[in-house]
Amino acid sequence: MRAGFPDFRLGTVLATSFTGTLSERHGDAVERIPVPQRLIDWLAVNGLAVDSCTAAQLDLARELRESIHAAATAAAIQDALPASAVQVINDSSTQGRAAAILTPEGERRWRLSSASCVEDALSVIAADAVSIIAGERDGKLALCASPTCQAAFFDTSQGRTRKWCDMNTCGNRQKKARFNANRRKNPRSAN
Numbered sequence: 731m732r733a734g735f736p737d738f739r740l741g742t743v744l745a746t747s748f749t750g751t752l753s754e755r756h757g758d759a760v761e762r763i764p765v766p767q768r769l770i771d772w773l774a775v776n777g778l779a780v781d782s783c784t785a786a787q788l789d790l791a792r793e794l795r796e797s798i799h800a801a802a803t804a805a806a807i808q809d810a811l812p813a814s815a816v817q818v819i820n821d822s823s824t825q826g827r828a829a830a831i832l833t834p835e836g837e838r839r840w841r842l843s844s845a846s847c848v849e850d851a852l853s854v855i856a857a858d859a860v861s862i863i864a865g866e867r868d869g870k871l872a873l874c875a876s877p878t879c880q881a882a883f884f885d886t887s888q889g890r891t892r893k894w895c896d897m898n899t900c901g902n903r904q905k906k907a908r909f910n911a912n913r914r915k916n917p918r919s920a921n
Contacts, residue, residue: 746871779842822853823853868886
């Protein structure tokens, strides 16, 4: 990752990983794509390499990110999907030119148009959001149990009981806080 910027939180689900480019939404928010180059970097890490990104395209990406977050959050709490978020997701999904391809190893990858642009990559992310919000994939949308995070994530654990968007960040932070609270409560048991 580029020096001076926070690391990306990478997950296995494209759409919810994309919403993770803004973390700690209910605390001290961390913007992980503050400049167009960082969006290019994130897209490349996720197999959606583009040549360039303008400030206007970064704004489009952030609008899509927030729309996916709003719709995924509503779906996770079984609330009505916000119409404006659905519209942004649908518009983004239909505006790009990308095709699913099969690698020799039998994996699906995305091929953007020959003149690939940010909108092509955003269409792939939006299509992934449609797939998970519509319930087409095995798993369920959930919200991170961290009070400062509350990120939407796609739970594919066996019992669908995962509590954290990311165990290495939110989960460990909460475990550490619980450990320290217990230690303060029972100082002799820590020795």
